[in-house]
Amino acid sequence: MTFILSDVQNGVMTLTLNRPERLNSFNDEMHRQLAEALAQAERDDAIRCLLITGEGRAFCAGQDLNDRNVDPNGAAPDLGASVENFYNPLVRRLAKLPKPVIAAVNGVAAGAGATLALGCDMVIAARSVNFIMSFSRLGLVPDCGGTWFLPRVAGRARAMGLALLGEKLSAEQAHQWGMIWQVVDDEALIDTGRALAAHFASQPTFGLGLVKKALYASESNTLDEQLDLERDYQRIAGRSDDYREGVAAFLAKRPPVFKGK
The missing domain is CATH 3.90.226.10 (2-enoyl-CoA Hydratase; Chain A, domain 1)
Structure with missing residues (x-):
C-alpha cells in the first residue's frame, strides 16, 4: 500500500x-x-x-x-x-x-x-x-x-x-x-x-540551506564559534550563483530568477 x-x-x-x-x-x-x-x-x-x-x-x-x-x-x-x-x-x-x-x-x-x-x-x-x-x-x-x-x-x-x-x-x-x-x-x-x-x-535555495545549518549550529556553539561560522558561511554564500543573480537583479531593478545554486 x-x-x-x-x-x-x-x-x-x-x-x-x-x-x-x-x-x-x-x-x-x-x-x-x-x-x-x-x-x-x-x-x-x-x-x-x-x-x-x-x-x-x-x-x-x-x-x-x-x-x-x-x-x-x-x-x-x-x-x-x-x-x-x-x-x-x-x-x-x-x-x-x-x-x-x-x-x-x-x-x-x-x-x-x-x-x-x-x-x-x-x-x-x-x-x-x-x-x-x-x-x-x-x-x-x-x-x-x-x-x-x-x-x-x-x-x-x-x-x-x-x-x-x-x-x-x-x-x-x-x-x-x-x-x-x-x-x-x-x-x-x-x-x-x-x-x-x-x-x-523561487528563492535562493543554496543560501536558505546555509541559514538552516547556521541556526542549528547556534544551539551548541559559543558566540565566538558562531561568529566564525557566520564568516565561513557568508564566504560560501557570496560565491554562489544565487548571490550573483540577486545583486544583478537589484542593480537592474528587476525581479531575481534564482536557480538554487
Whole structure:
C-alpha cells in the first residue's frame, strides 16, 4: 500500500502521510516509504522545498501501537530499536536537508506526530489542531527529537508541563507561545502551505540551506564559534550563483530568477 503520497510540482515536493484510517500513525512500512521520498528530495536539485501534511482527520497520531504489542510470551518490545532505525534517521534527514521543510498540520498531531511537526523548519497549523505530547500517558519518553525541540521552542517550564502532563495544546496556544509559525482557518491550510512552499521554491535555495545549518549550529556553539561560522558561511554564500543573480537583479531593478545554486 502507498502510505506516503508524493507529488512534485514547480520545485515543491508535497508529501502526504496516508494512513487516514489509523490517523496517519507510523508503522515500519510507512517509515520506509517516507525515507525513500526524502532520499529523492535530497538528491534532486529541482526540488527546492518540502511540504509535509496528513490525509484525512489528522496530521499524524505518532506510532501505531498495533505494531508495538508486547510479545505473547512476555518479552518486551525493543522500542529503542524503533527509535534508532526509524525516528532518529528521520529527524536527522529533515534537519540536514538543505532546503526549507514546511509542516502543514491538520487535525491531531500526537506523540511522534507532534514532535515530527516541531522538527520541521516552519509549522503552519489549522485552527482546529491539537498538539499532544502523549508519551507520558504510556510511561514513555518523547522521541523523534521531542526532548530536544520542546525546550527550544517552548522553554523549559512549558516543555516540562507538556511532556509530563500529556495534555492537549491548541494551535492558537502553540502560536502564542512561539512554537509554530502561523495558525490559519482549516479550509485555508493547504493553500497557505502551498503558497509558502511556492515562495521558497523561487528563492535562493543554496543560501536558505546555509541559514538552516547556521541556526542549528547556534544551539551548541559559543558566540565566538558562531561568529566564525557566520564568516565561513557568508564566504560560501557570496560565491554562489544565487548571490550573483540577486545583486544583478537589484542593480537592474528587476525581479531575481534564482536557480538554487
